Amino acid sequence: MKYWRKPLDLETTPLARGRVLVVKDRCKGCEFCVNYCARGVLGMSKHFNRKGYHYPEADPARICVNCRFCEAICPEFAIFSVEDPQT
Amino acid sequence: MASKAVLTGTHFMNGDDACCEGALAAGCRFFAGYPITPATEVAERMAKRLPDVGGIFIQMEDEIASMAAILGASWGGVKSMTSTSGPGFSLMMENIGLGLCTETPCVIANVQRAGPSTGLPTLVAQGDMMQARWGSHGHYEIIALAPSSPQEMFDFTVRAFNLSERFRLPVLIMADEVVGHMNERVVIPPAEEIRLVERRKPTEPPGPGYLPFRPEADGVAPMATFGMGYHMHVTGLTHDERGYPAMDAKAQAQMMERLIGKIRQNRAEIDAWQAFGLEDASVVVVAYGISARSARGAVAYARQEGLAVGLVKLDTVWPFPEEFIAGLAGRVKALVMPEINLGQMVRELERLAAGRCRVELVPHPGGAIISPTAVLECIRKVLKEAS
Amino acid sequence: MNPEPIQAALPCHPQDDLLRTDRIPHIWCSGCGIGIVFNSLITAIKKSGLNQDEVAVVSGIGCTGRMAGYIALDSFHTTHGRAIPFATGLKLARPQGQVIVASGDGDLLAIGGNHFIHAARRNLDLTVICVNNFNYGMTGGQLAPSTPFGAKTTTTPLGSPDEPFNFCALAAACGAVYVARWTALHIRRLTTSLVEAIQKKGFSFVEILAPCPTAFGRRNQIRKPVELLRMYHDRSVVRNDLDPNLAVIDFAGNLVVGKFVDRTRxxxxxxxxxxxxxxxxxxxxxxxxxxxxxxxxxxxxx
Known part of the structure; x- marks a missing residue:
């Protein structure tokens, strides 16, 4: 992540880590979460859900910081994140 | 000193005031209304009386809002009512349907005046009888009572609340301008002598399996109200027993069965009429509301003349007492109905008589009551032509 | 027919406790903003710390009117335009209860406009949430009292000749004690406003500009849900405490949002x-x- 000013406590404060969970059959493919994920974690799956929509999936190479914005912006209650216990 | 909810004693009061007192005695604690002649006195008295008994009176912006507000209050667990006349009754129709669909107890008093449209605001009619039955869209069963005196305005209002709580639906009091405005003796019994019916509450605790619209054996579902913790959904859409919208013909059939069945299956509790001199009658006058008093006069005169005439005064007009009238039609020569319209309830008589006896209307376009003489003349004519 | 339960294996969504999950997925179209507002409302109800047995959600007819059917609280879905008078009766019968009215712009301010005016005038203790999607979505996209001048709907195929209302100015003029407007993308601020509105004693009003890609966007050259959401957000300017008369919705210029009124009556x-x-x-x-x-x-x- 790029910073316009390096926070003074960057070294001392651990970044939160999250894990994205998708209730894929609730998704209707609006892509709000993909477009507004601050860390670019999400992309649309090539697969279809039961209703015939592509649904989001998290790129394991990218780091979710558990901001839960995807959870707030999802009109379908189809995506949310939880704190990753590994960190 | 705060006045009591039940004004036990003998009073000289008009029908509108008696209607208000009946409501308070029945436990009504919420009134939302809009001024309209000749029903305004009900609202005015409510405005004065409700604050003293811990109730709320609110004058709404129109009758649509009034009707919606009393439904809201009923779901808040409070007995509620409104009063109006023709034009306001028309505006209430959509939300009366909402009350029927959502099985909401409440009472609407329609003090009828002559129409159509603004009509004769200060003068009597009985022109809303079919509107009471069919005015809201869709098919339904409804209960309507027709008082013919200030005393009955009191008694029937109490009964209207009892029926609405018992069967979970809006109950109509189809009064009229003359009954509303005439002053007569009204006896209000002691509170403990007034029989009150309260809505049945669910016995099971709140939980995911709770079905707010599942009827019991008598066809009526117990009613939880808001704030009891049941977290239920109530909608005017066709819904299943969970209260969830269900958009198909099967769900519609089940809901209609419930809404209609609970009235049809309990007719014995709802039907009410008073009969005089039916034993030897070859002509029976069937009447309701203020016209039942014209009829009573006419029947008294006729019997003085030695004519074999009986009287049936309908206390419950909807549902119409079908079996009773059909039975009557099979053993008399004629049924005569005076009503202050040009033929509404008489159609029910014609339908039930089904050609087995003569059915004669004594019509009046509205603006005045029917004179007993007009009814008497009809009786004489019918008897003469029958012999 | 009730759909079979969905994905039982996955952990519950954090909002599932206040959702009628047996009715989800809901009926709103892909990219509809109502779901975002609904999500925000659930968060706000939780944050406001109310006893949930005492909260009732009342709605009218239309897309937003369906909100009442998805929330696992006492909820009533009234006839078209009559959510406010129903809520009036409910609130007066149970003053201890918290009554939230959630409905669309057409329901609250066209057919229900008279009730809106008078409830605000009386300062009834109601929270009124208006999802403004600039048209009647449920019936396929007709003219609403919010439709921008010139915008196309099925009943204004060549563009609307009507001037729209400024709902916030109307609410303030009628006496509302709390008035705010956000777009569906101002989620955090919207949630804060909803909490404030719920906690505020008196008639509080929150308007949310929400995308309706299916009916409104499609006929007005913005088909993609994301584009519509972004456009509303990009054109919005936050002007807290601004006189709501000046808080115009001008698609050629700015969509003024913010908390405009917070007073006591x-x-x-x-x-x-x-x-x-x-x-x-x-x-x-x-x-x-x-x-x-x-x-x-x-x-x-x-």
């Missing part, structure tokens, strides 16, 4: 209690009495 029930106590002076003195009580209450609150 005695509510209908306060006044009802005051006048019916009977020891109160005549109506000229009553106003004085009311101000005195208002001041005492404000003092006690601090």
């Amino acid at each position: 005695t509510t209908f029930l306060d006044n009802y209690g005051l006048v019916n106590r009977r020891e109160a002076p005549d109506w000229l003195g009553l106003e004085h009495e009311r101000l005195r009580e208002e001041k005492a209450r404000a003092g006690a609150g601090q």
Whole structure:
């Protein structure tokens, strides 16, 4: 992540880590979460859900910081994140 | 000193005031209304009386809002009512349907005046009888009572609340301008002598399996109200027993069965009429509301003349007492109905008589009551032509 | 037919406790903003710390009107336009309850406009949430009292000749004590506003500009849900405390959002209690009495 000013406590404060969970059959493919994920974690799956929509999936190479914005912006209650216990 | 909810004693009061007192005695604690002649006195008295008994009176912006507000209050667990006349009754129709669909107890008093449209605001009619039955869209069963005196305005209002709580639906009091405005003796019994019916509450605790619209054996579902913790959904859409919208013909059939069945299956509790001199009658006058008093006069005169005439005064007009009238039609020569319209309830008589006896209307376009003489003349004519 | 349960294996969504999950997926189209507002409302109800048995959600007819059917609280879906008068009766019958009205712009301010005006005037203690999607979505996209001048709908195929309402200015003029407007993308601020509106005593009003890609966007050259959401957000400017008369919605310029009004007025029930106590002076003195009580209450609150 790029910073316009390096926070003074960057070294001392651990970044939160999250894990994205998708209730894929609730998704209707609006892509709000993909477009507004601050860390670019999400992309649309090539697969279809039961209703015939592509649904989001998290790129394991990218780091979710558990901001839960995807959870707030999802009109379908189809995506949310939880704190990753590994960190 | 705060006045009591039940004004036990003998009073000289008009029908509108008696209607208000009946409501308070029945436990009504919420009134939302809009001024309209000749029903305004009900609202005015409510405005004065409700604050003293811990109730709320609110004058709404129109009758649509009034009707919606009393439904809201009923779901808040409070007995509620409104009063109006023709034009306001028309505006209430959509939300009366909402009350029927959502099985909401409440009472609407329609003090009828002559129409159509603004009509004769200060003068009597009985022109809303079919509107009471069919005015809201869709098919339904409804209960309507027709008082013919200030005393009955009191008694029937109490009964209207009892029926609405018992069967979970809006109950109509189809009064009229003359009954509303005439002053007569009204006896209000002691509170403990007034029989009150309260809505049945669910016995099971709140939980995911709770079905707010599942009827019991008598066809009526117990009613939880808001704030009891049941977290239920109530909608005017066709819904299943969970209260969830269900958009198909099967769900519609089940809901209609419930809404209609609970009235049809309990007719014995709802039907009410008073009969005089039916034993030897070859002509029976069937009447309701203020016209039942014209009829009573006419029947008294006729019997003085030695004519074999009986009287049936309908206390419950909807549902119409079908079996009773059909039975009557099979053993008399004629049924005569005076009503202050040009033929509404008489159609029910014609339908039930089904050609087995003569059915004669004594019509009046509205603006005045029917004179007993007009009814008497009809009786004489019918008897003469029958012999 | 009820759909079979969905994905039982996955952990529950954090909002599932207040959702009727057996009715999800809901009926709103892909990219509809109502779901975002609904999500925000659920968060706000949780944050406001109310006893959830005491909360009732009342809605009218239309897309937003379906909100009541998805929330696992006491909820009532009224006839078209009549959510506010129903809520009036409910609130007055149970003053201890918290009544939230959630409905669309057409329901609340066209067919229900009269009730809106008078509930605000009386300062009934209601929270009114208006999802403004600039058209009637449920019936396929017809003219609404919010449709921008010139915008196309199925009943204004060549563009709307009507001037739209400024709902926030109307609410403020009628006496609302809390008035705010956000777009569906201002999620955090919207949630804060909803909490404030729910906690506010009196008639509070929150308007949300929400995308309707299916019916409105499609006919007005913005088909993609994301584009519509972004456009509303990009054109919005936050002007807290601005006179709501100046808070215009001008698609050629700015969509002014913010918290415009937050003030105190005695509510209908306060006044009802005051006048019916009977020891109160005549109506000229009553106003004085009311101000005195208002001041005492404000003092006690601090």
